[in-house]
Amino acid sequence: MNFKLLTVEQKDLIEYKKDMQEAFQKAAESEFYDLDAEILPEEDINHSLKTKGSIAYKAILDDKMVGGAIIVIDEKTQHNHLDFLYVKYGTQNYGVGQAIWKEIEKIHSKTKIWETVTPYFEKRNIHFYVNRCGFHIVEFFNPQHKDSNIPEDMIGGDYFFRFEKKMK
Numbered sequence: 001m002n003f004k005l006l007t008v009e010q011k012d013l014i015e016y017k018k019d020m021q022e023a024f025q026k027a028a029e030s031e032f033y034d035l036d037a038e039i040l041p042e043e044d045i046n047h048s049l050k051t052k053g054s055i056a057y058k059a060i061l062d063d064k065m066v067g068g069a070i071i072v073i074d075e076k077t078q079h080n081h082l083d084f085l086y087v088k089y090g091t092q093n094y095g096v097g098q099a100i101w102k103e104i105e106k107i108h109s110k111t112k113i114w115e116t117v118t119p120y121f122e123k124r125n126i127h128f129y130v131n132r133c134g135f136h137i138v139e140f141f142n143p144q145h146k147d148s149n150i151p152e153d154m155i156g157g158d159y160f161f162r163f164e165k166k167m168k
Helices: 010-031 042-050 096-107 125-132
Strands: 005-006 056-060 064-072 079-087 113-119 136-141 160-166
Touching: 005 042, 005 096, 005 125, 010 042, 010 064, 010 079, 042 056, 042 064, 042 079, 056 096, 079 096, 096 125, 113 125, 125 136, 125 160
Parallel strands: 079 113
Antiparallel strands: 005 056, 056 064, 064 079, 113 160, 136 160
């Protein structure tokens, strides 16, 4: 396996965004069979890409882009955030997601705490973050305990888990 994690270049963005959107869409469609909504609008990806401290990575396996991640690094606090991590649809279950995450941890070894969120219905994500990457569920957002950062119209928007991974 010839795996590399590289920063996304401008020329990659069209394919990168399309692959990310497809991965998120297919995951949601596997839970909501009559889904007629776009799960990850391009504006959400663009917002993440423009966030201060944002770094976008692409995963390359045998010279093909097979996934990626967008993280946000806070150089001062080293309390960093994983905004998006995806594995290209059709290439799941081969360790790509775990390889992406392990490489991010190596590259950003000064991180004290990693944080991310995922909707309650994303059982694969919950398994991945808890059992494969070592995150812990630290908060459950629901109608009685909302996260103001999650848009009201997001699929599963009232029910999200917040994960943390303490590194040091």
